Structures are given as C-alpha cells and as structure tokens.
Amino acid sequence: MSVVAFPGQPGSVPDPATGMTTMVAVERFLDSLATVTTRVGYAETLARLTAVAGPAHPVDDLTPEHYAAVMDRWKTAAAATWNRHLSALCSFTTWAQRQDILATNPARRLERRKPARRGDRSIPRTRLETLFTDIGHALRERLLWRFLYDTAARAEEVLTLNVEDLDLEFRRARVVSKGGAIEYVHWATPTARLLPRLLTGRTTGPVFLADRRAPASGPRTPAAADIDPTTGRGRLSYPRAEYLFKTASAKLDPHRQGWTLHQLRHSALQHLAQAGRTTPELQAKSRHQHLASLGRYVRLGEETSARVTAEADPIQRRRPR
Template sequence: MAQGGQTAVQDELQATGPGRLISEYLQHMLVERGLSANTLSAYRRDLLRYHRFLAARGIGSMEAVTRQVVSAFAQGLSTGEDGLAPLSPRSAARTVVAVRGLHRFLALEGTTTADPAEDVHPPTAGQRLPKAISVDDVTRILEAVDTSTPGGLRDRALLEFLYSTGARISEAVGLDVDDVSVDAALEGPAVVRLFGKGSRERLVPLGSYAARAIEAYLVRARPALAANASGKNSAPALFLNLRGGRLSRQSAWSILKAAAERAGVAAEVSPHTLRHSFATHLLQGGADVRVVQELLGHASVTTTQVYTLVTADTLREIYAAAHPRAL
C-alpha cells in the first residue's frame, strides 16, 4: 500500500472508538508479534473492512458488538449481504481470523468484558486441488532443454532433480554439493538429503535420469560456472548461476518457464507443478500415500491425501469414458 493510502487508512481508523482500538491492536501485532509488513498490511485491510461494517450499522463501541453482529459480518463476507463485497472462501476465512484475533485481544486486555467472536468460525475454504501435468508433458519439458552449454546442463539437472525428488524449489536451490550422493558409475542408489519446513531433514532417492543429469552437470558444467565466481571460492551450492553464485528461486522459475515454452506445454507450469506431478504420478503408479508423505516431507498424512483426490478424479474420468454402463 502506498504511503498516502496507508495514512488515509490510519486516519479513518482513528476516527471512532472501534477504529482507535483496531489501531492499537495492529500496533500490538507489529511490536509484540513482529508481523511482517505484508502480513500487517493484510490485517489492516481486513480490519478496515470490519470497521466500515460496524460504522454502517451505527456501532460506536466494541462493547456493543455481539456475537450476532460478528456472525452477520462473517456471513456477509461469503454471500455479499449487508453491503459487503463477497470474498473468496480463503479471503473470507482470513478476514474472520483477523476479527477473532482482534476481539480476543480486547477481551484479554480487559478493554471489553466478553469476546463476541469466540464461537464464530471462518467459512470453510474450498479444498484447492494441486495442478499436475501429464507424464508426457513432463518429458517434453525435460527434453526441451538445450544441453550443449554449461547453463543448459545445469538447467536439465535442475528440472530432472525437481521431478525426480518432488523437492520444493527452496529445498533445491538451498542444496550444497555435499548433500547429494551420486555414484560416479551409477552402480549404487543415489540419494539426496533435503531440508524441509521446520528444518526437518529427509533422505529421498534420486532416479537414474536425474542422477545421470546431475553427474553430467557436476563433471562438465559446474566447474565452468564456479570459475566465474568473483571471489577465490565459488558458492558450495549444488546449482550455480552463471556468475558462480547460488541459483535463486526466481532464476529456477524462469528456467522451468522457458523450457515449458520451448516444449509447447500450454498448461501453467511452476516449480511446484513438478512437485505436484511427482506426487500424483507416484500415487497413480500404486505408491502408498504414507510413502509419498515421507518423500514430500509432509508432517501430516492429511496434507498428502489431497493428491488421492486428484487420482480419484482421474479414475472417475477413465471409468466414465470406458465402462459401457457408466453413463
């Protein structure tokens, strides 16, 4: 938000009793909770919407807010009633969470005698299924990379690695050379050590295609990229940029996008697409969901089970098209 717009919002929030308390809560979130600028901006935007809702109802104090008022606000976010612009389920849920946090804070501080939002729950957000691409599309993307240059060898190794391991892009670009064990003769199983969310460490097998691509990159390309480093030593990173430093997430994204365009893949493709495709293709091939959970580094199998919905949809489509009495 521009500085002038933010000032106008602050002035609006200071205009009434509820607005002043919202400002105090936002200040608390900034100082005590250490929220980032982006998160705080989202809270401010959500609570400004709530402030305007209260003002339109003539509610001039937080003590006058009842559970019915908060419930009406939550419902209006989803339906567009009460003069509210309808939001997506996820945005509506985020806004209700912000309002619940505000009222909990005011009750704990003794500013209000009760918490009217305590039993008001966010609307259920629709489950967002991962987007996977077909095995054929993955293969076309991988084979579209020109491996005649050091940069091309790196690009092929990176994309093969992402699809072979299901790694998050942050995990891939954060790897050092010592984190990957590739047998020079490719006689033994190759493994990679990944560090996921919460610094959780896991070992993931590396398929033969990815192992060969990384071996080719390490032997024929990485030394040339490392030689471009400005200092005496290049970064210990596995994947280097053209200047010998660690490859960035943005650059990795651009590498995949360029390969997808060359391959003529029309679907929207991102590094996370390869992770989704990795999981979906494993499950379609008969892998157990708990094995896929371990490979992806999910803390809970519930997170992984969303991929079973994707494969179930595929099975339904095949059944409907193939079974003589399906329709």
C-alpha cells in the same frame, strides 16, 4: 517498475545509540532464522523492502505505504506468490516488534489472497519427458527439473543443496526440510546420469550455480557458503529458476502461461498415486508430516472411486466369471 524511495523526514537518521536502520534490522532478522530455506525465501522480499525504504531509513519509521510499494511488485502474481512475500513482511514485522524497534504494524492494510481452486495441476508425463530431454535447454535446467520430479522435493530444498550433500553412490541427497529437520531425498537413473555432467569434478559449493560471478562486495554479496570457490559463481536463485522453467514450459502449456517448479513435485506425487502407490508410500516420498496433507496433491477422481467400490462389492466378487 522503478524503485520508489520514501525519504525520511528531516532529522530521521537513526541515533546509533537508540535507533536502527532498515538494512541493519533486515540483516539481523535474517541472521536469526535457523532454517536456510526460510532465510533464502525471505531475503528477496526484504531486499525489496530495503531498496524501497532506503538502507538508512529508520526501521521504526516504516509505514503501510512502504509495505504497499514492496508488494506492488507482485500485484499481478499468483495468490501463492503474493502470500509468500506477504508472509516474509509479516514475519519481519513481528520480529521487529518483539525487539522493540518497531512500534506499529506497517502490514496492517495488506491482506492474504485466497488461491483459486484448480482441478488437476499435474503435468502430463509426455510433456514432462519432452522438457527433460530437449537439448535446446541448458544442462543445468534439465537436471534441476528432472531432479525435482525424481525426488518430489521442494524447490527450496533442492536449490540450497551443496555438492557435499550429495550421495552419488546411493542416489540420495541430504536436505533441510521446512521444519528444519535433516531428511533424505532419492533420485532415479535419469538424474544419476546427468549429475556428474553438471558437477564436472566439483566437490564443494552449491550444486546449482548462477550464470554470473557473485558480487564481491556490497549489500548483495552472498554468504561464502553460497559461492562456488572455484568459479566464484553464486547459487541459482528460486526466482531465476522459476522464471526459466515457466518460460521453457509455456509452449507446452495449453494456457501458454508456463508451469511452476512446485508443479513438478505435485506431478511426481500424482503420477505415483496413479501407479498404485499407497498413501504411506507417498508420505515417505513427499515427507509430509501428516497424511491429510497429501489430499491437496493426490485426488484420483471418480474413476478410481468406482473401481475401488466395485472391487469391494461382495456380490460382484461372488459372481462366476
């Protein structure tokens, strides 16, 4: 869909002394975010807002129509994707209102979507192994998918990793969690075998690189930390990584829709639970702050309930075998 621009009214170019453009406001908002993963996630949505409204459009003149045009790009997306982009707009709006540069709420007509309830969202191990070992897929993709499954980490955490964050000897990586805390994720032998092949001697820069060199100038120029100093290639983005995984997995998905990167995390936890790992062990692996959060990932079903009940039955335990 082509970008829809909403030109400002005559005389609406902001006064440098009092007004602020949308582009400047977006840049300042992103700079105010302490968590890298949040900043990266919001950047895509707000880049769309800047394109729709126009970089020089006064931020105080943003309207519900601008926001609706931004969200139109994701109107057919899953509820989680829609809600993620809407959260970015709402957070920007709240910040702008606190800065007294936006008087209204352009997001007031937009509503969060309720995700459809699903059963088991885990991916069967055999199909995952087919994906991980298919040399028809690029090394970068196979390593990323295996890395996410081995570590049960969030995709945002892994995509923001730099080579300096890796501890190859102890098979772990330092990540910034959702709350901003520094934590460690651990991988197994399959990931350990692939990592050196991807790095090929690199000691700095993003672990997972984009296919092309990053723009050297202009509004889309990434931060220096997001560029490999040797090749000039930028960091692989979440949307691109998600697209590649969905495309590659579509032929193995019975619904032919492809799977999401988040399902690799879910699958890892589900498979560990099925292997008999305890809830505290799963919490250590997933790094959830609250045990209750694991309920959305680990549901072992009626068969497990029946087995646990039978094993705890005192009458059954006393019966001779």
